[in-house]
Amino acid sequence: MSASVSTPNPQPTPTSTPQPTPGPALWRPVFGCWVTVYKRTWLGSVFGRFLSPLLFVLSMGLGLGSLVDKSAGGVGGVPYLHFVVPGILAAQAMWVAMGESTYQVLGAIRWNMKYQAMLATPIGIDDILLGHLTYVAMQVTGATAIFVGVAALFGSFGSWWVLLALPITVLTGMAFAVPIFAFTATQEGDGGFNILFRFIITPLFLFSGTFFPIDQLPAFLRPIAWVTPLWHGVDANRSLALGSPDLVGVLGHTAYLLFVIAIGGLLARHTFTKRLVV
Amino acid sequence: MTDPDSDLLLQATGLTKTFGNFTAVDGIDFAVQRGESFGFLGPNGAGKSSTMKMVGCVSPVTGGVLRLFGQDPATHGPQIRARLGVVPQKDTLDEELTVQENLWIYGRYFGLSRSEVRSRATELLDFAQLEDRARSKVEPLSGGMKRRLTIARSLISRPEILLLDEPTAGLDPQARHALWDRLFRLKRNGVTLVLTTHYMDEAEQLCDRLVVMDHGKIVAQGSPRSLITEFSTREVLELRFDTDDHAHHGDAIAGIGERIEVLPDRLLVYAEDGDAAAAAVHLRGIQPMSSLVRRSTLEDVFLHLTGRTLVD
Ligand SMILES: Nc1ncnc2c1ncn2[C@@H]1O[C@H](COP(=O)(O)OP(=O)(O)OP(=O)(O)O)[C@@H](O)[C@H]1O
Ligand SMILES: [Mg+2]
Numbered sequence: 001m002s003a004s005v006s007t008p009n010p011q012p013t014p015t016s017t018p019q020p021t022p023g024p025a026l027w028r029p030v031f032g033c034w035v036t037v038y039k040r041t042w043l044g045s046v047f048g049r050f051l052s053p054l055l056f057v058l059s060m061g062l063g064l065g066s067l068v069d070k071s072a073g074g075v076g077g078v079p080y081l082h083f084v085v086p087g088i089l090a091a092q093a094m095w096v097a098m099g100e101s102t103y104q105v106l107g108a109i110r111w112n113m114k115y116q117a118m119l120a121t122p123i124g125i126d127d128i129l130l131g132h133l134t135y136v137a138m139q140v141t142g143a144t145a146i147f148v149g150v151a152a153l154f155g156s157f158g159s160w161w162v163l164l165a166l167p168i169t170v171l172t173g174m175a176f177a178v179p180i181f182a183f184t185a186t187q188e189g190d191g192g193f194n195i196l197f198r199f200i201i202t203p204l205f206l207f208s209g210t211f212f213p214i215d216q217l218p219a220f221l222r223p224i225a226w227v228t229p230l231w232h233g234v235d236a237n238r239s240l241a242l243g244s245p246d247l248v249g250v251l252g253h254t255a256y257l258l259f260v261i262a263i264g265g266l267l268a269r270h271t272f273t274k275r276l277v278v
Numbered sequence: 279m280t281d282p283d284s285d286l287l288l289q290a291t292g293l294t295k296t297f298g299n300f301t302a303v304d305g306i307d308f309a310v311q312r313g314e315s316f317g318f319l320g321p322n323g324a325g326k327s328s329t330m331k332m333v334g335c336v337s338p339v340t341g342g343v344l345r346l347f348g349q350d351p352a353t354h355g356p357q358i359r360a361r362l363g364v365v366p367q368k369d370t371l372d373e374e375l376t377v378q379e380n381l382w383i384y385g386r387y388f389g390l391s392r393s394e395v396r397s398r399a400t401e402l403l404d405f406a407q408l409e410d411r412a413r414s415k416v417e418p419l420s421g422g423m424k425r426r427l428t429i430a431r432s433l434i435s436r437p438e439i440l441l442l443d444e445p446t447a448g449l450d451p452q453a454r455h456a457l458w459d460r461l462f463r464l465k466r467n468g469v470t471l472v473l474t475t476h477y478m479d480e481a482e483q484l485c486d487r488l489v490v491m492d493h494g495k496i497v498a499q500g501s502p503r504s505l506i507t508e509f510s511t512r513e514v515l516e517l518r519f520d521t522d523d524h525a526h527h528g529d530a531i532a533g534i535g536e537r538i539e540v541l542p543d544r545l546l547v548y549a550e551d552g553d554a555a556a557a558a559v560h561l562r563g564i565q566p567m568s569s570l571v572r573r574s575t576l577e578d579v580f581l582h583l584t585g586r587t588l589v590d
Contacts, residue, residue: 029386036379037372117370119336121387121435122356278297278337 026123030131033114038135049143053150056088057081060211061156075213078158078242085156086165086241087210089147090233093173096143098201100136101180102193108132109185115276125272129265133178140173141166159243165236168250171257172233176201178264185271204230209238232256284348285312287439287470288333292342295328295494302328304494305342310439315471319481319576320491321586326474327367329491330443333472334364346439360388363437367444367474369428373417377408377427380416385434398434405460406430422453429460440464442473446480458483478576490580497583502576509582510574511536513552517545517559517566527564534558539581548578 038045065080075083108114115128144166151157183196207217208230214222225231236253239245288310295303303325310316318326331337332344335351335358344351346358372380378399385395403409406426416424425445432440445461446454461484465471475481481488482502489499498505515535519527528540535549545566549555552571559566581587 026387026389029383029389032386033372033383036375036383040374112373113368113370114372116336116366117372117384118387120334120359120362120364120366120370121384122360122389123387124356 026127027130027134030118030123030127031134032131033118034132034135035138038139046142046146049146050150052092052143053147056092057085057151057154057156060088061085061151061154081154081156082158082242083238084211085151086162086237087208087234089144089151089165089169089241090172090230090237091205091208091210092147093140093144093169093233094176094201094204094230096140097136097173097177098180098197100139101177102184102196103190105132105181105184106187106190109275110188115272119276125269125276129181129268129272133174133181136177137170137174140170140177144169144173157241159241161243161245162237162241164245164250165240168233168236168240168254168257171254171261172229172237175229175233175257175260175264178261178268182264182267182271185268185275204228209234229257229260286310287312287347288316288472289345290333290342291344293329293332293339293344294341295325295332295337296340301494303332306489306491306494306496308489308496308499310470310472312438312470313468315465315484315486316473317481317485317488318472318474318491319476319478319485319488319580320474321476321580321584323493324476324491325494326476326491327443328494330367330441330472330474334362334441335359336364360435361438363432363435363440365425365428365432365440365442365445367447369424371416371424371427371431374415376413376415377419378403378412380427381431381434384431388435390435395434398436402430402433405433405463407456420453422449422456425449425453425457426460429457433464437469439470439472442471444474444476446475446477454480478580481576488576490576490583492580492584498579505576505579506574508579510578511548512550512574513548513555514572514574514578515547515549515552515555515559516568516570516572517547518543518568519545520567527566530562530564531559534562537582541587546578546581548574 061081061084065084068074068080074080118128148162148166152162180196183192187193207221208214208225208228210230214225214231217225232253236250239250286309290306290308292305292307293303294301294305306329308316318329320326328337332339332351333346335346335355339351347361349358351358372383375383381399381402382395385398386392390398403412406429408423408427408430411419411423416427419427429442429445442461446457449457458480461471465484471484473484485502487499487501488505489496490505491497498509500508517527517531521527524542524545525540527545528538531538531545531547535547535555537548539546539548547555547559556569556571559569577587
């Protein structure tokens with residue numbers, strides 16, 4: 001029986017077989033790994049992606065919106081539905097990014113050692129980050145596209161300009177995902193995620209102009225909204241979705257989001273190296 | 279500068295690894311030739327894994343010189359890793375994926391095409407005797423199967439050196455023998471093996487040459503046979519007494535054999551002729567609860583060199 005078992009070829013002599021040369025495209029198999037994992041659970045996740053815009057549009061846009069419109073005539077003359085949904089669009093990208101950048105990343109570091117398995121091959125830290133973050137961007141893009149589609153069915157957007165809000169929303173999500181990757185690589189357990197969730201993500205959700213203009217905030221709180229990425233996404237999305245965008249403002253917001261992503265990338269490279277290359 | 283195609287695949291001089299103030303690998307020297315099977319034998323914490331991680335170019339060298347294929351891991355990490363197969367001490371398989379998906383994904387990390395990866399995976403599933411489990415998830419597999427899969431996975435890039443960190447730790451005897459059989463095949467086909475173990479029988483079975491490590495240092499090196507000849511006698515007489523303390527029995531049998539080791543649960547008498555030593559013990563009127571003559575092993579070498587047993 002064992003005699004019939006084949007044995008893999010011995011190692012090639014260096015001259016006979018060309019070795020696979022590590023190239024600059026090695027982030028792609030990393031991306032491929034995460035996609036393969038995702039294929040096991042995609043159905044449940046896609047269901048959630050449809051449910052979330054439905055709930056938000058019905059409760060905030062239409063439910064709360066009818067009250068706001070009746071008592072205050074909308075926000076600055078704009079129906080509340082049109083005001084709030086572009087903001088929530090940006091905020092949901094933040095939630096999705098947070099969801100994709102915490103447990104899975106910590107798991108790959110601590111529990112299933114996916115990253116360590118990759119690092120034993122020609123893959124390097126940059127490939128790991130680029131490949132995994134590309135996967136996260138795919139998730140944020142998918143969720144955002146579904147959100148826009150579902151919300152549009154309810155007449156949530158005033159203009160086709162909302163299509164430009166798509167890439168900006170993805171950037172908003174990544175402006176959270178990348179720094180959260182950097183943070184996660186410093187964590188031993190999931191305790192830090194609770195702090196992140198309670199003291200950063202939830203307050204941002206509530207106070208970044210998502211539900212009401214930040215002029216309503218006390219003056220000393222406004223600079224906080226300016227620094228954090230969510231307000232930039234919210235403001236750019238709203239300006240686009242309402243149909244008469246302030247393009248210079250949108251460009252400024254985009255530049256800021258890219259800046260946060262770049263800084264986050266440098267931090268992530270540092271914390272990942274510190275954690276994984278010991 | 280070393281010729282990259284020479285038969286000296288791996289060379290370390292004064293290799294050192296520290297974690298903070300703690301020195302895990304303390305200036306060790308070794309070299310491995312193409313086709314050789316080279317082992318690190320040592321107890322828990324000896325620094326075997328730390329050494330293997332440096333050799334695998336995943337852990338930076340703290341001090342000394344390390345060259346693989348004549349290249350420096352600090353500057354050519356990815357190029358060197360492309361030519362290595364790594365079986366880490368702890369499996370890093372994707373448990374929620376299938377057996378074949380694990381092979382496919384791993385092969386892609388080496389830049390191999392999808393079709394190439396698939397054909398190599400089929401061949402390796404056969405080698406690892408996992409064909410019938412190809413489509414099942416990894417998680418429910420037995421420890422031995424997972425280990426065979428890890429070895430199969432490490433071979434997907436057709437490595438020139440295979441690094442195995444405790445390949446059979448925690449497996450039952452049957453699974454270990456199945457695994458040794460696979461490793462023998464590779465060895466016969468000329469794959470260079472570098473492995474660590476704290477099982478002396480594994481070292482004796484698999485290694486042409488080995489170093490004994492303790493507290494980050496190399497305390498002896500040679501072939502398993504030559505180490506036994508150099509540091510032990512041909513035979514060992516093991517005596518057990520019906521007491522908690524074996525130390526005072528040591529005095530009673532002093533002078534018999536070449537050397538005596540006192541362990542908490544038994545006495546070891548090192549002698550060329552174990553039966554003669556047993557007869558001498560009997561002549562002195564000493565009645566052990568049990569007495570057993572066996573051949574010397576690497577365990578005895580280790581005990582002699584460090585005063586401690588390998589596996590406790
Ligand atoms: N990342 C690390 N940080 C701090 N100390 C470490 C680290 N890795 C290993 N050590 C320490 O270095 C020493 C050697 O560890 P190593 O894992 O190399 O031993 P080993 O010979 O492989 O032992 P085992 O048989 O238990 O696998 C141990 O005392 C261990 O605690
Ligand atoms: Mg170890």
